[in-house]
Every structure is written in structure tokens, then in C-alpha cells.
Amino acid sequence: MNDDKIETKVEEIAQRYETDYEIGQQNINPLGLDLHNPVFVVSSLLILVFVVGSLIFPEQANEALGATRVWIGDTFDWLFLSAGNLFVLFCLALIVLPVGSIRIGGADATPDYSVLSWFAMLFAAGMGIGLMFWSVAEPVAYFTEWFGTPLNIEGGTEEAKAAALGATMYHWGLHPWAIYAVVGLSLAFFAYNKGLPLTIRSTFYPLLGDRVWGPFGHVIDTLAVLATMFGLATSLGLGAQQAAGGLEFLFGIDGGLNTQIAIIVVVTVIALISVIRGIDGGVKVLSNINLSMALLLLIFVMIAGAFVAFLSNIGTTVSAYAQYMLPLSNPVGREDDTFYHGWTIFFWAWWISWSPFVGMFIARISRGRTVRQFVTAVLLVPTVVTIIWMSAFGGSGIDQASAGIGALADGISDSSLALFQMLENLPFTAITSFLAIVLVLIFFVTSSDSGSLVIDSITSGGKTDSPQSQRIFWATIEGLVAGVLLAVGGVAALQALQAGAVSTGLPFVVVLLLMCVSLAIGLHHERILLKFAPDKAA
Template sequence: MGDVVKDEYQTDYVAGQDNINPFGLDLHAPVFPITAIIVVAFVIGTLIFPGEAKELLDGAKWWTIAQFDWFFLLSANVFVVVSLALIFMPVGKIRIGGMDAKPEFSTMSWFAMLFAAGMGIGLMFWAVAEPVAYYTGWYETPLGVEANTAEGARLAMGATMYHWGLHPWAIYAIVALSLAFFAYNKNMPLTIRSAFFPLLRDKVWGWPGHIIDILAVVATIFGLATSLGFGAQQAASGLDYLFGISSGINVQMAIITGVTALALISVLRGLDGGVKILSNINMSLAGILLFFIIFAGPTMTIVETIWVTSSSYVGNALALSNPFGREDQAWFHGWTVFYWAWWISWSPFVGMFIARVSKGRTVREFVTAVLIVPTVITVVWMSAFGGSALEQIQDGIGALAENGLTDVSLAMFQMFANLPFVAISSFVGIVLVLVFFVTSSDSGSLVVDSITAGGKTDAPTAQRVFWVVMEGAIAAALIFGGGEDALGAIQAAAITAGLPFTAVLLVMTWGLLKGLTHERKLLIAEGKL
């Protein structure tokens, strides 16, 4: 079958070989303590000086966005092109975990988990608010289109889809496939550093790798804590709007406590009995809510909006992807570049979780499921929620038409108010927000635990319990001690971290292509492909 091909990706390193075991735990010696010190010091500093921290980090965030807008956009375009190419390349036949590997989860459960981890909660928060913001010119308009016009409505849907379509999922796909390939096909630890073996070789098990993993853990913890904090505020706003329950600090703290308690139960039940079940519940509830909006709302308008959203997305993708000579600088920086930095800062968490549950899938099946399927579903979701809201505004119906976008966290509930069974749909919306957050907290703790355990996926349950509690405690402390300023500061830190991680992802992309090409040669030489 041809010449013998040597496997270049052999290593003697074993997951967890550098670990220490205090109190029966299983912790990676440099990564865990350094991460803990950084997180604790950062949170304490933010709580003591919330205003100053937000001002300093906001300055760093906006400088990063303004100076490197071209880098973020061009890099994101590279990730999309490479991901789409992988579907058609010969390496698409390679199976994660080896050619005889079998999937651990059914296709529906697998898709539900990756979708819930990827952006489920974001679709609840922005599906109404974002198109309304663009259409009304709440914070500038995309490509300088005139607000409150027919063209403005079309571009509002297309630009919203641009931010939630191929680009974010391509970022996740590159990270997830890189980690899954090197972990399951090359028997390396399931950590971010493993994807850099083609570049660093065995040095990746030393300090260069430690730094990569520490950055990934810090970005994940800050991203999850920020989202949990902002999510608690949205759920509290919904309860206030629906039931007249105060949306103050006490209610927000109660929500965070409840979400953390449910995530704790999920952790104790394990991946199969926890995250998988919650993700299936998420998808079922989201499907029910989506069909309700389609049939209780302006059905024909929604059907038309699906076509409008799709065609506007495709037709304006190149213009929206061009970082040079933009007339809509404020919108471009405040939305697109911000989103790209945010998706990239989240990519270690989401990518690693998707890798964890994707063993047994071919590269072609994997990329199609991670890239194409969520994009198609998101088109329908955005068209239903955003299209309904825009029609209400155009017809002069409801609070969004009368007052505009006054509170992003209330936008979805204000749209529900003009549909039948408003109490039921709003309650389902609140439940869905909370369950999405429980899923994110649980899957996030799984990822952080794996990295801080040196890539082991069977570390003691107590460690995942620790990270779940830590995420909730950080979010609660930020809300209680610093409120919006503290949450904004941590979010700004995560966004700023997106800049170096973009360079990291580009290197990871090169390593993935190199690794897959080499693996194909090995399989052909062995007669397995």
C-alpha cells in the first residue's frame, strides 16, 4: 500500500502526569494555582474599584477594537473559508477517534449539546433586540442605511444573521475540531495546548503550554461569570415585567443561586445524565417557543422574512466582512468587531466542550453539524422573533413601536406582549433563559475542570463541583459588590483577551490542516482510507 509513513505526532506525555493530589483532588501543578490566583486577584480588584476597573478595561477594549478591527475581520473570514473547505476536502473522511470509533451520543442529543453551549442564551437575549436596534438606528445602522425604511428592515435582518451565522460557528468549529483531533486521534490531553503540538512539539508540555491553558481558563471563567450575571439581570427583568416582582439585587442573587444549584445537580449526575438531558430540554422548549411565535404571530410575514434574512445575509456578507473604508465605523466597531472578539474569547470554552462530545464523527459530519445546521436554524429563529418585532413596530403596535428599544433585556418580552397567551410565552422564555444558563454553567465547569486537571476527562467530581460554585460565586460577587460596572469590567477584559487569542486561533488552524493532511497519508498507507 505504498511507503511506510511515520506518525509525526507521537508523544510520551500522558494526561495528568504533572498533576498534584491534595485533598484527594487531581490538579495540574502550574495551571490550577496560577489560574486561581489570577481570578481571585482580578475579582477582588474589580470589586474594590469597580468604576476605575471598568474605565481602564473599557479603554483597553475600545483601543483593541479600533486598532485591530481589520485583524479580527480578516481572521474570522479565514476561519469561515477553512471550515467550509474542510467539508469538501479529502480529509473530510477522517473520523474523530479513529476510523472504527463510534459516536457516544445520538445525533439529536449531540446537536442539542453543541447548540446550547454555543449560543443558545444569546439567541434569547438578542433575537428581538438586535434587529430592532439596527432598524430604528438605536446605535447607528449597518452600512449607513437609513433607519426606519424598508431597506433598513432588510439589512437589519441580514446584519443580525451575519453576526450569528457562519462566522461564530466557524470559530468554534476550528477550535473544537483541533482539540478533538489531537485528543482522540493522537491520544494527547484534552486541553488547548495539545492543538499547538505541530508548532511547539514537546515544548507544548512546558511553560508555553501552561500559559496557553491559563489564558483559556481565565477567559472561560470570566466569560461564563459575565454571562451568568447579565443573564440573571435579564431573567429578573422578565419576572418584573411579567409578575411585578422587583428586579433588584436580591432577586438577581436568588436567580444566580438557583441556577448554580441546578448546575450542581447536573454536575453530580454526570455528562450523560446532566448536560445531555438539560440540552434536550433546551431544544424541546426552544422548538415549542419557536413554533408558537411562527403560528401565533404574523405567519406569512415570518415566512417571507426567512427569505429576506437569507438573501440579505448572503447579499451583504462581503460588504459586512470588509474592514477597510467603512462609512459605518461606530456601528462596525460597536457590533461586528465586538462580536468577533467576544466569540473568539468564548472559543476555548465552547470549542473544548464540542470536542468533548464529538468523538466518533467524521470531519465532514462534524463541520457540517457545527457550521451549517446551526446557521440554518438561526435564520428561522431570527426571522421569527426579529421579523415579528419589526412588523409590530411598522404597524405601530406595542411598547417597541411607542418607545423604541429602551431596555435590551425586556425587548423579547415586549414583543411577546402583542401575541396571544403572553403570560405563558413569557414564562417559557424565562425558563428557557435559566435552563440555557444552567447548561452553560455545567458545560463550562466540565471544560475548566479538564484543563486544570491537565487534560484528564475523569477527574474527581468534587473538582467540577468546585468550578460550578466558583462561577456562581464570582457572578454573585460582581453583581452584589460592583453591579453593572463590575460586570462590564470583566466583560471588557474578556473582549480584550480576544486579540491575542485570534493569533492563537490562526496558528491552531495551520496546525489542524497540517495534522489532518498527515493523518490522511497515514490512513492511506495503512489501507484504512
């Protein structure tokens, strides 16, 4: 390429990211809400219609949610699974390719948070409640054939133990974090390197240009709000179920729907306070506290559950993860329908529905990291920590079930109680169970808090300083949706929560696949600018 062609290419790339969109435009209505684009109004109305309709027609809503989940799982299972594999490969490529040296925010950008605080916030927002809820219940469920087994492996055997730990890691390892990394990096790059608003539509600028500020962008951001809302509601509902189960287990308080709703109300109020304080005064403080408490509980379970057994379980988890990753990633010719659709497809849809929330939150706290540092931290570090966590909690649960010790010997009776039933057979049950309840509640608060900040940013067109009343509105709506899903589901509340996540996760699969293409184009452009015209790069 001669100098003239290089100059032409550079100018073309530099002009491509010029936009007339006025990020600072304001249109504050008398209620103190930022309504400068249709996303807030449309997404709010759709969510409120769901809430009101579900309360008026609970049985019909529950049936519709269940039928939708089954149809999506049966029709689009191949899409969810294939997309998850592509996201992992895409992220691994970003680590090794030259674009990995690009720094988020420009060559002179420095990180806003220490590595420890950064990781604590990332992990607490990413899957804190889920790890607490499923770390014992999921592997023990596979081992005891509670609801399908991976690849139809017979339960109760050594092979079943390996498959249970391997399949659990498959659901909580590289694949979900690759989904988060794609969204987080896309948002961070286009916001901090290209000066675009911190909102999902901005990640499509290389593909759509200024059309992202029109109807196409409104649809993308509305889908992101809906996916985030129902993904969060699923997690908050699970957290309420587990906290209520823990209170019943520890104090004899009835853990039914009324208690679960009460927990949602109390935690939502605390989340409102945290939202008002912002990231530094709210999420950061709570995340650091939670990381310390989670580490303390993890060390206790590692030691009290027999440290030698823990080390053995780590070896089993790592080897089984490697052994079963490819078979479980294959969408063709699967015969383990109950496991495949009941577990894997749900988890993939859940992660995808969470990705706007987690991705945007990670983007907001990741300025100053290189692409390579970002992807490595988001993809690999949580996977390693999850291996340790699952080996300790899931391994101990399976060991107790295998040895016929405690309630887990009879399998899973209530998934929200599995963690406490495992802790019951270790020393200091009252203390550790109370610590677990507190952990769930704080994870609950950080998820609601982080989600409110993110939805608020999307609906205000990418602003990070929108009116406080708007953040309060979204935190309240999150708790309301979670409560409605629990109430509508009744005794089958877990299925209603899962159906909500799956239903909103489907359209966002396509959004994420296109986002990979757009990010690849953007990083390629930035690489050219850094090489031939560094003054025009970020």
C-alpha cells in the same frame, strides 16, 4: 515519491506524535484538587485577583474595563474581522477537501450520542442564552437606530429591516460557528486520533512537539481558561439580566442588581448538581428538555406572529444575509464606527472567548463523526436553525416596531426586556413569557455546567475524570465572576460584561489562527498514514 521515501515519511509522521507525557499522572492535594501543572494555580490566582480587586476598587475596575475595550476595538478591529473571515473559509475547505473523510476516533469509531442529542447539546452550549437575549433586541436596535446601524443605513425603512436581519445573521451565522468548529475539531482530532490529552495545548503538537508540555503549553491553556471564564461570565450576566427583567415584567418583582445576583446564586447551585451528575446525567438531559421547549416557543411565535409574515421574513433574512455578508466582512474604510466597534467587534471577541469552552465541549461529544460530518453539522445546521429563529423573533419584533405596536414602537429601552415586550403583543403572554424565563434559566445552567467541565479538563491537563471537588470549584467561580462584573458595572453592567469578553478574546485570536495551521498539518499527516500505512493511523 518512491517506496523508500514513502516509508521514511510514514515513519517520520508516526514518530512525530509519540509523546512521553503521562496523561494519567495524578497529584491530588489535600483539598481534592488536581494540581499536576501550573495552569490551575496560575489561572485561579489571576481570576481571584480580578474578583477581589474589582470588589475593592469597583469604579477603577469599571473604568479600566471600558478603556481596555475601546482600545482593543480601535486597534485590533481589523484582526478580529479578518480572522473571522479566515475561519469560515478554512472550515468550508475542510468540507470539500479529501481530509473530510477522516473519522474522529479512527475508522472503526462509532458516535456516542444520537444525532438529535448531539445537536441539542451542541446548540444549547453554543449560544442558547445569547439567542434568547439578542434575538429581538439586536434586530430591533438596528431598525430603530438604538446604538448604531449597519453601514449607516437609515432606520425605520424597508432597507433598514433587511439590513437589520442581515446584520443579525452575520453576527450569529457562519462566522461564530466556524470559530467553534476550528477549536472543536482540533481538540477532537488530536485527542481521539492521536491519543493526546483533551486540552488546548494538545492542538499545537504538530508545531511545538513535546514542548507543549512545558511553559508554552502552560501559557496556551491559561489563556484558554481566562478566555472561557470571562466569555461565560458575559453570557451568565446577560442571562441573569434577562431572567430578572422577565420576572419584573411578569410578576412585578424588582429586576435590579439584587435580583440578578440572586438568580446567579440559585442557578449556580443547580449547575453544581448538574456538574456532579456529569454529561449524561446533567447536560444531556437538560439540553434535550431545552431543545423541546425552545422548539415549542419557536413554533408559537411563527404562528401567532402571522405565519405568512414569518415566511416573508425568512426570505428577507436569507437574501439580506447574502447581500450584506461581504460589506460587513470588510475591515477597510468603514464609516459605521458605532455599529462596527459596538456590535461586530464585541460579538467576534465574545465568540472567540467562548471557543475553548464550546469547542472542547463539542469535541467531547463528537467521537465517531467524520471531519466532513462534524464541520457540516457545527457550521451549517446551526446557521439554518438561527435563520429560522431570528426570522421568527427578530422579524416579529421589527414588524411590531414598524407598525407602531407596543413598547418596541419606541425602540429599545432595555435590551433585556425586548423579548418580553415582543411576546406581550401575542396571545398567551403570561404563559409564553414564563416559558421564556425558564428557557433562559436552563440555558444558564447548561452553559455553566458545560463550562465547568471544560475548564476542569483544561486545568487538570486534559483529564475527563478529575476530582469532583474541582468541578464544583470552577462552577462556583463562574457564578462569582459573573456577579462581580454585574456589580462592578452598576447601571452600565452590560458594558462591563462586554469589556470582559473583549479583553480576553484578543490574545486568543492569535491562538486560533495558529491552531488552524496546526490542524491542517495534523489532518495532512493522517491522510498520508491512511493512504500508505493504515495500521499506523488512528
